Amino acid sequence: MRRLITPDGRCTEPTVAEIRRALADPDSSFWLDIEGPDADDFALLLDGFGFHSLTVEDVRQQNQRPKLDEFRGYVFAVLFTAERSGDELTFREHHLYLSQHRLVSVHNDPSPALEGLVRRLRESPDLTRGQPGFLHYLAVNALVESLFPVLDDLDDSIDALQDTLLVQAFPSTLGRITELKHSVTDLRRVVGAQREMFQRLLSHTLDHHPEELSLYWRDVYEHLVRQYEEVDSLRDLLTGSMDVYLSTVSNRLNTTMKQLTVIASLFLPLTFLTGFFGMNFAVLVGSIGTRQALVAGLSLMALSAVLQLYLFWRRGWL
Numbered sequence: 001m002r003r004l005i006t007p008d009g010r011c012t013e014p015t016v017a018e019i020r021r022a023l024a025d026p027d028s029s030f031w032l033d034i035e036g037p038d039a040d041d042f043a044l045l046l047d048g049f050g051f052h053s054l055t056v057e058d059v060r061q062q063n064q065r066p067k068l069d070e071f072r073g074y075v076f077a078v079l080f081t082a083e084r085s086g087d088e089l090t091f092r093e094h095h096l097y098l099s100q101h102r103l104v105s106v107h108n109d110p111s112p113a114l115e116g117l118v119r120r121l122r123e124s125p126d127l128t129r130g131q132p133g134f135l136h137y138l139a140v141n142a143l144v145e146s147l148f149p150v151l152d153d154l155d156d157s158i159d160a161l162q163d164t165l166l167v168q169a170f171p172s173t174l175g176r177i178t179e180l181k182h183s184v185t186d187l188r189r190v191v192g193a194q195r196e197m198f199q200r201l202l203s204h205t206l207d208h209h210p211e212e213l214s215l216y217w218r219d220v221y222e223h224l225v226r227q228y229e230e231v232d233s234l235r236d237l238l239t240g241s242m243d244v245y246l247s248t249v250s251n252r253l254n255t256t257m258k259q260l261t262v263i264a265s266l267f268l269p270l271t272f273l274t275g276f277f278g279m280n281f282a283v284l285v286g287s288i289g290t291r292q293a294l295v296a297g298l299s300l301m302a303l304s305a306v307l308q309l310y311l312f313w314r315r316g317w318l
Contacts, residue, residue, distance in 0.1 A: 009128070094111065
């Protein structure tokens with residue numbers, strides 16, 4: 001699917017021939033968004049726009065890392081968005097061609113961030129202020145800001161997970177912590193690379209755009225810096241959650257061992273008494289054969305158990 005968006009907010013779904021006619025005017029400004037590119041789209045990128053074959057090959061492979069390559073007359077950038085499914089993150093790769101008058105975005109899967117921007121442009125045609133460079137900013141900013149809801153969702157999940165750990169730590173909780181930690185690690189790698197890449201993009205835009213637009217690019221860079229800091233914070237929270245889990249399991253084990261120790265301690269004097277008076281010496285058998293001896297023995301056992309329970313309670317073991 002192809003969408004052609006002009007700086008005044010008009011959006012159409014042109015054919016390849018119509019796009020080639022628009023390219024015949026060297027001063028025409030537009031944003032071409034390509035979703036699920038086919039052979040005609042790749043030929044258009046190579047022959048129509050004249051983009052380097054290495055960049056088109058990157059678009060075909062869809063297995064890149066965030067990067068920025070400068071060519072004569074345009075900049076090729078790779079940006080990622082993320083979607084959360086359960087505790088796993090799915091990253092969506094976007095390829096952007098940024099030139100002085102035109103923007104071309106290519107992605108295999110639907111992009112909610114860019115679709116939202118298209119709707120904004122339809123509702124507010126003056127959003128781009130008639131500047132092609134401002135359209136570049138809006139597209140890049142939409143992709144960058146799409147990570148904030150994912151980060152907020154992860155933060156809420158980790159907070160709820162920590163609250164659960166304080167009540168009860170299950171083995172399944174440890175698996176969930178591990179999955180979240182892997183997702184956050186992948187997200188940190190992507191955001192960190194995009195932050196470094198955007199430093200180069202920022203220096204490039206400062207040289208090719210007016211000062212007013214440069215302020216907006218700096219704002220996008222600040223978004224990336226804040227995202228990187230939030231990801232680091234989430235990673236620290238998950239490390240703390242792991243420590244809380246291990247502490248909870250250790251405390252639960254200590255409580256269980258304490259309970260078993262109390263039970264064993266209660267039976268220790270009882271075992272001694274029954275073992276001592278159960279010996280088959282004639283002097284013992286002749287002396288404890290009465291009912292009174294039985295009552296005295298049982299009373300001594302009960303007294304020893306009560307005395308131990310009292311001592312355990314005084315020491316705070318119960």
